[in-house]
Amino acid sequence: MPVHVLHYLHEGRAQWGVVADGAITPIPGEFKSTAEFIEANSAEQLLYLDGQKIAESDVQWLSPVTADQQFICQGANYRQHMIESGLDPDVKKFNMIFTKASSCIVAADSRLVKPKEVQFLDYEIELGLVLKRNVTSRQTVTDDNLHDFVAGIVIVNDYSARDIQIPQMQFYKGKSYRTFGPVGPYLCLLQQQDITKLKELKLTLTVNGAVRQSDSTAGLVYGPAETLTELSGVHDLYAGDLLATGTPSGCALIVPSPEKQRAAAQLPEAEKWRMFLKMQSERPQYLSMGDVVEARIASPDGSIDLGVQRNLVVAEAA
Template sequence: MKFLTFKKGGFLKLGIKTDLGVLDIEKAGASFQTELPTKIEDVINKKATSLEDLDAVKKQALESKNCELFLEEEEFTFGPAVTKPGKIICVGLNYKKHALESNMPLPEYPILFNKFDNTISAHNQVINLPFNSTENDYEAELAIVIGKEAKRVSTDEALDYVFGYCNANDLSSRDLQFRTNQWLLGKCCDGFSPLGPYLVTSDEIGDPNQLQIKATVNGEVRQHSNTSDMIFKCNEIISYISDHMTLRPGDVILTGTPEGVALGLPEGERVYLQNGDEVTIEIEKLGTLTNKFKQEV
């Protein structure tokens, strides 16, 4: 299933994308007199009902053809695909060609850093570029969303702990990122982790290590690769992280970005994000995540 959140009456609501539009889960529950989760975090944590029950409600709604239960995406404002991650863990230099363009050796272990929930933003949200940065970069990434507690899980079993996947843009202010040898400052600006538009359950994705991934800036393709170029595959990343910290439902892992970021170009050819730019991240089976940018003053 393809879950999403949308804003209504000042609150975030839960929806499922269908062929008839977006099913409003709150309305569906009231219509069918069924207790259903109203928040994406409750779905991930499997509170109130199971995915199988939600799928049954979706089918019932589609069979009813009750147009009052469905919304068109143009009618609402998207919320983040994941609203309250406990942890946001990121993997640096995880694509072979990206490491090469950065003139860095392939890492022996996954390079981990973190972001915070202030960075979470949504599809179509306008994101501010920091007032004290002129080197803001885009990074198309596959995001893994954990679905059950994982501690010291094997690589063979790691994908069983995944709830689903979504598009992410690991935005980075390079001049802030490399101000010191710690990357945190340039990675944790407000809104710098847009997720969405959908959170797609793992059963619809198949092998996450075989997905086309692309970033366009103002319609120009800047990144175009495949997750098969990852140095550490999704199952290896989950297993490695779980060896050192417990992963819990709702935790988000950003798996790295392919070649084509501005930083990977020779210094005189780097074109960083500017006021009014529009970036779209597209990953096979996950839809397209688009954001516009506004320069803070």
């Protein structure tokens, strides 16, 4: 059975607790990082935790993934998102991997700061996997042993400055501004029998109440097991690290058709990117000051509910 955990600030102290029906049962112990928490606690241990409860409304949310963990991402990993990006999911032969700066990680209800130099600010709801243990050598991860590698799941919003990311070819820079990585509110710890639900989670993102993204993890092209297998052969992973698994269709970004891309390739660089930016400027879907973005991920049966992530877009301070 899944166990939902909240990392929070209460009476000046950062704590962890099991949350249910708006009440938190504090978990004994001091855990300064997600790694420390994961290594000391499991869903099985916390399932029957008892003790004095506090109201969730009395605490301040913190990110359940701390800023000392790696923040790894997959790109173009939902079938419909690939199609709207001009890619064919049936012929794609590579898993797109990039990273975000861990300094962009913030709590789920943090304000989203739009940098002065950014014009096209986009949203990307994603399912985040929180790793269970260190992986420092090549491993074969399968659906059958995935529970040995994944401790739990969270909501991630991979906010992106498209005018930095794409024309400058700066994925890391365009996606790593401070506040561009809200995580949580809840870390849902999974038991072995819960792992199958990773293939049926419903993702929904709204802007000012209007649905922009809606899909199921059944649409993933590269699943958690094969992705962790690949990553294990590339670099070291650690307990508590975060893997964001990609976003569904419905982002503000619009990609030119393959025909237009081929035609633009013959143009001077400056003209090519002028046309791209003009195309983006015609998209009202990009975020503006005062917009409210809400993200939800849950299973159809309600046993997994990662809460509601809510971010108000604000201007960067002068």
